[in-house]
Amino acid sequence: xxxxxxxxxxxxxxxxxxxxxxxxxxxxxxxxxxxxxxxxxxxxxxxxxxxxxxxxxxxxxxxxxxxxxxxxxxxxxxxxxxxxxxxxxxxxxxxxxxxxxxxxxxxxxxxxxxxxxxxxxxxxxxxxxxxxxxxxxxxxxxxxxxxxxxxxxxxxxxxxxxxxxxxxxxxxxxxxxxxxxxxxxxxxxxxxxxxxxxxxxxxxxxxxxxxxxxxxxxxxxxxxxxxxxxxxxxxxxxxxxxxxxxxxxxxxxxxxxx
Amino acid sequence: xxxxxxxxxxxxxxxxxxxxxxxxxxxxxxxxxxxxxxxxxxxxxxxxxxxxxxxxxxxxxxxxxxxxxxxxxxxxxxxxxxxxxxxxxxxxxxxxxxxxxxxxxxxxxxxxxxxxxxxxxxxxxxxxxxxxxxxxxxxxxxxxxxxxxxxxxxxxxxxxxxxxxxxxxxxxxxxxxxxxxx
Numbered sequence: 001x002x003x004x005x006x007x008x009x010x011x012x013x014x015x016x017x018x019x020x021x022x023x024x025x026x027x028x029x030x031x032x033x034x035x036x037x038x039x040x041x042x043x044x045x046x047x048x049x050x051x052x053x054x055x056x057x058x059x060x061x062x063x064x065x066x067x068x069x070x071x072x073x074x075x076x077x078x079x080x081x082x083x084x085x086x087x088x089x090x091x092x093x094x095x096x097x098x099x100x101x102x103x104x105x106x107x108x109x110x111x112x113x114x115x116x117x118x119x120x121x122x123x124x125x126x127x128x129x130x131x132x133x134x135x136x137x138x139x140x141x142x143x144x145x146x147x148x149x150x151x152x153x154x155x156x157x158x159x160x161x162x163x164x165x166x167x168x169x170x171x172x173x174x175x176x177x178x179x180x181x182x183x184x185x186x187x188x189x190x191x192x193x194x195x196x197x198x199x200x201x202x203x204x205x206x207x208x209x210x211x212x213x214x215x216x217x218x219x220x221x222x223x224x225x226x227x228x229x230x231x232x233x234x235x236x237x238x239x240x241x242x243x244x245x246x247x248x249x250x251x252x253x254x255x256x257x258x
Numbered sequence: 259x260x261x262x263x264x265x266x267x268x269x270x271x272x273x274x275x276x277x278x279x280x281x282x283x284x285x286x287x288x289x290x291x292x293x294x295x296x297x298x299x300x301x302x303x304x305x306x307x308x309x310x311x312x313x314x315x316x317x318x319x320x321x322x323x324x325x326x327x328x329x330x331x332x333x334x335x336x337x338x339x340x341x342x343x344x345x346x347x348x349x350x351x352x353x354x355x356x357x358x359x360x361x362x363x364x365x366x367x368x369x370x371x372x373x374x375x376x377x378x379x380x381x382x383x384x385x386x387x388x389x390x391x392x393x394x395x396x397x398x399x400x401x402x403x404x405x406x407x408x409x410x411x412x413x414x415x416x417x418x419x420x421x422x423x424x425x426x427x428x429x430x431x432x433x434x435x436x437x438x439x440x
Contacts, residue, residue: 008423009416009419010419011423011426012419012426013404018404040427043426043427043430043431043434044423044426044430046430046433047425047426047429047430047433048426050375050379050433051379051394051398052398053375053376054379054399055376056290056293056294056399059302059303063299063300063303064299066303067285067289067303067306067307068285070307071285071306071307071310072278072281078274078275078278079274079275082274082275082276083275085268086273086275086276086279089264
């Protein structure tokens with residue numbers, strides 16, 4: 001065969017459309033340049049079309065029925081267990097498009113349920129009242145209660161210090177303690193709001209007034225205000241309040257060995 | 259895993275019901291394939307039945323390098339060609355009377371008649387060599403790919419392409435001659 005006709009073995013595949021893109025392009029390019037192959041492909045296509053249009057006679061119904069019956073009897077008998085095994089296999093390996101879609105839907109539903117169980121918000125109402133709008137407040141825990149308790153103990157010490165400070169005596173007010181309490185006041189206020197404890201809120205309100213004065217004012221200047229501060233403590237009964245709060249808020253944590 | 263292979267594994271382990279599934283799937287294609295070679299449904303039915311018996315007996319020899327359908331078609335093609343070679347049945351397309359469907363059924367004749375052009379074409383196919391005939395039957399009447407035909411006929415894919423090309427060449431020439439005579 002001449003080299004110009006080496007493509008003719010691809011003509012049949014070209015008609016069926018099962019050549020690779022590269023092969024198809026090569027055939028098309030060759031046909032543009034080879035009139036002999038153009039004639040040949042036309043003749044091939046007539047034969048190809050005739051074969052495509054071929055109609056086979058259908059088998060006679062009775063013969064087909066007899067064939068089906070005989071062919072099923074040509075090997076051993078099927079048992080119930082064998083059929084059951086196959087049925088189980090068919091059910092487990094059935095994968096139609098609808099079945100896959102249903103499978104996907106099931107997975108999504110299960111995923112949603114699991115996600116809901118894990119990430120669903122707690123049924124307890126979320127306290128949204130914070131120091132600023134939209135603030136997220138985590139639920140109050142035992143640690144927070146301890147925090148409040150020790151804050152109250154420290155506050156009591158500071159209040160007693162202030163109360164016992166005389167006009168002529170040296171100032172023994174622990175300004176560092178006051179500064180520490182001031183830092184913690186913000187969080188204590190949040191917890192008080194979450195607990196909705198009006199007594200504690202009221203107490204914190206007074207402390208928010210006292211603590212900046214005590215911690216930020218120089219000792220020499222504080223002497224001038226000390227009487228005012230003492231008067232506030234007395235009028236607001238802060239020492240009694242802190243004692244009541246200490247007893248009501250929580251018993252102190254028991255330390256190991258005590 | 260390919261369901262055919264799973265059924266073959268079941269059959270190898272002694273599950274006849276699995277082979278029944280394979281038979282139900284392939285009994286009609288095998289019958290038609292054998293008919294395409296022999297042009298006689300009664301004979302084709304007997305040969306196809308033997309094909310399945312042979313497949314069942316030799317299922318353990320099937321090594322799964324090729325698809326089960328290709329293996330089964332291989333047996334069917336070989337058996338049909340053997341009958342053709344032995345010259346038993348008439349190789350020509352049987353003459354079919356043009357009668358109504360009911361009387362055709364009563365006489366056990368084909369249910370649907372092929373057109374004249376189809377019958378002429380079938381006669382022309384007898385001019386092809388065995389290999390060419392097999393490639394044409396598998397390609398055009400059973401929609402097999404070049405790769406599957408190569409598996410069934412146990413030859414390289416390019417050989418299949420050459421057989422197809424030669425078949426088309428012969429058929430186109432024969433069709434032209436037939437037209438000229440008419």
